[in-house]
Amino acid sequence: MGENQHITHGFDPVFDERSRVLVLGSFPSVLSRENAFYYGNPQNRFWRVIAACPGGSPASLAASIEAKRELLLGHGIALWDVIESCDIKGSSDASIKNVVPARIERIVGSAHIGAVFCNGGTAGRLYRRYLQDRTGIPAVGLPSTSPANASWSFERLVERWSQAFDELAR
Numbered sequence: 001m002g003e004n005q006h007i008t009h010g011f012d013p014v015f016d017e018r019s020r021v022l023v024l025g026s027f028p029s030v031l032s033r034e035n036a037f038y039y040g041n042p043q044n045r046f047w048r049v050i051a052a053c054p055g056g057s058p059a060s061l062a063a064s065i066e067a068k069r070e071l072l073l074g075h076g077i078a079l080w081d082v083i084e085s086c087d088i089k090g091s092s093d094a095s096i097k098n099v100v101p102a103r104i105e106r107i108v109g110s111a112h113i114g115a116v117f118c119n120g121g122t123a124g125r126l127y128r129r130y131l132q133d134r135t136g137i138p139a140v141g142l143p144s145t146s147p148a149n150a151s152w153s154f155e156r157l158v159e160r161w162s163q164a165f166d167e168l169a170r
Contacts, residue, residue, distance in 0.1 A: 004087040004095055009102070011036045014069050015078030019111035021168060024131075024139075026123040027083040029091035037065045038079055041091075043147040045154055046119065050077075052158040053165050078107050082118075082126040093122040101130035108135050115168055117161075120144025140164055 010033050015022070025038065032040035039046035047068065063071070072079055084102045089095035107113060116132075116139040118124035124141040132139065143152045143160055152160075 004089050004097060006085065006087050006098065007033070008085040009081060009083065013078060013080035013102075013107055014038070014072050015080070015107045015111050016073050017111055018073065018076055019078035019107070019113060020076040021115045021117060021165075022078040022080065022107060022111075022113045023117045023119060024079075024123050024127055025081045025119045026093050026126055027081050027086060027088060027096060031091075035065075037068070038081075039145070041147070044145055045147070045157060046145040048154065049145050049157050049161050053162045078111060078113065080104075080107065082123055082131060093120075096122070096126075099126065099130065101126075104131045104134055108137075113137065115140060117142050117164055120146060120149065 007027075009028060011028075028038065029041050029044070032038055034040065050071065080102060082102055083096070083099050085100040087095075087097040113135070114137075116127065116135065116137045118127050118139045118141050121141065121144065123144075124139055127139045142164055143149060143157055145157060
């Protein structure tokens, strides 16, 4: 796996003025950084979970980056990561050090974000530590879609993520 390297995020958040919920990961994986877009590891279940949630579309699974961006924006979802840059070994969240948090004001200053969903425990902890005071929005912690979270089946992930989106709609 090698030593920690200081890595900068490398690509922009997905959002527009109609975004109402912000989904945050921790930091892009090696494959995501190589693809210059979110959840580039085909084993990560993020896109499958979003496609299975109400309003999602199975067609988005094999879709281009632009189609995935449109899927998110069409449902008022902004997507980014908590960390702008850090020292990290490969894709290991456990190795993250020397965090530079994302400039969250880019999104919350342009969109009317009413909820923040964190994809996994690390994203949730980092959000509470570095960004929650800047947004004033408590995060909803959701189970990670990462393949490392094998204790959550795909079906359980869809159920929990769908529940979070349903609660927003009320």
